[in-house]
Amino acid sequence: MNRAQRGAAGRAAAVLLVLCSVVVAVVLVRHADWDRASSTAALVGLPLVVAALCSPLLFGGSSPMPNDPDSLAGRLADAVAQQWAEEAEVRSIHDPYPLPVRLKPTDPRLFPAWTVLEQLGGATGGKRRTSGATRTGWARSHQDLLNGDQRLVSVFDRIPTRRLVVLGAPGSGKTTLVLQLVLDLLASRRDREPVPVIVAAAGWNPAEERFTDWLRQVLSRDYPFLTVSTEEGRSRFDVLLTAGKLLPVVDGLDEMAEGLRTSTLRKLNEYLRSPGRQIVVTCRTREFKHACRPLGREVTLSGAAGVGIRPLDGDVVADYLKSSSEGPVRAFDWLDVREALLRTPPTPIALALQTPLMASMAREIYNPVDPDLDADLPDPSELLDTKKFPDVTDLEAHLLDAYVQAAYRARSERSRRTVRMSAEQAERWLVNLAHHQQTRLSGAVDIRWWQFDQAVPHALRAFLGAFIGGIKVGASGRSQDPARGVGWLPGKFLWRFTYLVGFWLLMGAFTPLPLSLSVMAGISVGVVSGVVVATKGQPVELPTAASPTSVLATDRKVFWLLGVLFGLLSGALFGVALGLVGDVRAGVAFGLVAGLYAAAALGMGKAAWGWFAYARWWLFLHSRMPLRMIRFMRDAHRRGVLRQVGAVWQFRHIDLQRRLASRHADR
Incomplete structure (x- = not known):
């Protein structure tokens, strides 16, 4: 029996049960010593209760349209490409040009033998992403991986399993490198190839959930249309996962707690047990080595190869800083720095600027893109002042602070798009924000606006939660997840409304309760309770990536729509009910x-x-954040202090977050 036949059989059985209940009600009325009102209540109430209990069979709802994996993957690829192309522009990774990051081999002892990669690649049919890349296009060993084209997309294609670990020092450009990898993969993607999706490792706790469960949660938040169910009852995410259409790019393994990194590798290996699954992971070199060698044991990422990132050469950094100057006069100011960058042995400035993070920060500090023409630029x-900056650590701290x-220096062209505020004011709020992430949220990288209620003392949150019934948020301490939209389940509403109206009519028939009160109570309670159970979060069908502001806008609409409509409905129903059976003034007040x-x-x-509004006012009244917090963070994103990853913000780099948080005690 197929699904349609089962539905027809269920509806036939439900109709039969309702008819039987009518017969039973008639028999009861004919043989019971009831007055007319009680008889009417029983005659109506019993069939209503039975019909409500059978409503899932009567109103099963229509099935969603089917979604094939290739079409879904194409929609997701378009959303991911648009998302990261826009973010790459905001991050100015091509201004004035991308720093030429060079790759280097990694320690092969941290990875499986190359023959294992070849066997795993052969077990999946040796599928390649380009027409000319067969098994003859694979590298012959870990050392051979970097022979030829050193673009990361080409290196990735030479790995039989297409499983890659990118290692590098702090600020070496790992995130920017894999961002470009994602854009390159999407630009040349064919219909049957997986879609690369970037996820921040710091948001996952492998001790509590599997990788697939966490990945489902993150991608459902960032791409809400993936939560829509197919006609088989599976989510679109599960359809893509089963078909092998997802290529997770797990960024920042080093940003997880030290004790979780080894278990993270083991959990990723569980995910990679399914043949053909691909993955990219980024991590700092030292942290990855420690994760692979816990307590003398050995852990490797199944079927993966690794590449490292070389430090920038002094002449590359010197040319980059000189070419980004506003003119020859300003370029002349860099001559002493250039000489120090080329000196042997390396000077503190050469060691500090050997990473793309610090080199790009130096450019933005001393060679701003659109400076105020009336302002003096720093020299x-x-x-080179060794008294002021005696070592590399002091130089890096200075660059992070400066x-x-x-970023909040007066600008000429961007002044219309950015919020006017003093650098001191913005810095104070950023320090508080970083401190909130490091302390209240245990060093979390993702800045989620719906978790700002964690800044409010737990006692106040628990009191408000108990008062309004939000036990999950108030008493448990967890934050309320944002709503994805408003869905309406007519079958659930009809079931709850019919059941409660029938129940109260039977109460009027079998108890001394006045029939008028039973009718009004049944209608009022039935409508209110029906609305509560029939509203749900509705997945968004638009095939676009979510942003923090779009998630907030949708959630705010849900709050006001449900709150205002439900408040008016509840107040009117209960007020009228009490007014009809009692005092009018009491009904109005109630x-x-x-x-x-x-x-x-x-x-x-x-x-x-x-909850966010509650937290926003709390933080504002305690001078921790501006009242218009979202406007402030959007502005910080435009200025490059924050970056956007799907529905959340992050500081430009974890070191910037930690540096700002460390300065909280100084204020």
């Missing part, structure tokens, strides 16, 4: 209180915006 030769100051309570309870129970 780059101050970087970068924030430079309706007002019930409406306000119901609005707050449903709004804050179904959406996160109410």
Whole structure:
């Protein structure tokens, strides 16, 4: 029996049960010593209760349209390409040109033998992403991997399993490198190839959830259309996962707690047990070595090869800083720095600027793209002051601090797109934000606006939660997840409404309760309770990547829509019910209180915006953040201090977050 036949059989059985209940009600009325009102209540109430219980069979709902894996992968690829192309522009990775990052071999002892990679690649049919790349296009060993084209996309294609680990020092450009890899893969992607998706490793706790469960959660948040169910009842994410259409790019393994990194590798190996699954992981070199050698044991990422990132040469950095100057006069100011960069042995400035992070920060501090013509630019030769900056650590700390100051320096062209505020004011708020991430959220990288309620003392959150019924958020301490939209389940509403109306009619028939009160109670409670159970989060069908502001806008609409409508509905129903059977003034007062309570309870129970508004005012009144927090963070993203990863923000680099948080005690 197929699905349609089972549905028809269920509806036939439900109709038969309802008809039987009518017969039973008639028999009861004919043989019971009831008055007319009680008989009517029983005659109507019993069939309503039975019909409500059978409503899942009567109103099964229509099945969603089918979604084939190739079409879904194409939609996801378009969304990912648009998302990261826009983010690459905001991060100015091509301004004035991308720093030429060079790759180097890694320690092959940290990875499986190359013959294992060849066997795994052969077991999946040796599938390649380009027409000319067969098994003859594979590298012959770990050492041979970097022979030829050293673009990361070409290196990735030479790995039989297409499983890669990118290692490098802090700030060496790992994230930017894999971002470019994703864009290159998408630019040349064919219909049947997997879609690369970037996820931040710091948001995953491998001790609590499997990699696939966490990946489902992250991608459902960043690409909400993946949560829509197919006609088989599976989510679109599961369809893509089963078909091998996802290529996770797990960025920042080193940003996880030290004790979790080894277990993370083991959990990733569980994910990679399925044939043909591909992956890219980034990590700092030292942290990866420690994760692979825990307590004298050995752990390797199944079927993976690795590449490292070389430090930038002094002449490359010197040319980069000179070419980004606004003119020959400004370029002349870099001559002393250039000489220091080329000196042997390496000077502190040469060691500090050998990573793309620090080199790009120096450019933005001393060679701003659109400076205020009336402002004096800092002299780059101050970087050579060994009394002020005796070692590399002091230089890096100076660059991190000065970068924030430079980001909020007066601008000429961008002044219309950025929020006017003093650098000191912005810096104070950024320090508080970083401190919140490091302390309240245990060093979390993702800045999620719906978790700002964690800044409010737990006692106050618990009190508000208990008052409005938001036990999950208030008492448990967890933050309310943002709503994805508003969905309406008519079958659930009809079931709850019919059941409660029938129940209260039977109460009027079998108890001394007045029939008028039973009718009004049944209608009021039935409507209110039906609305609560029939509203749900609705996945967004638009095949685009979510952003923090789009998630907030959707959640805020849900809050006000459900809160206002449900408050008016609840207040009117309960007020009228009490007014008809009792005192009118009492009905009005009770309706007002019930409406306000119901609005707050449903709004804050179904959406996160109410909790965010509560936290926003708390932080503002305690001078920790501006009242318009989202506007401030959007502005920080435009200025390059924050970066955007799907539905969350992050500081430009974890070292910047940690540096700002460390300065919180100084304020």
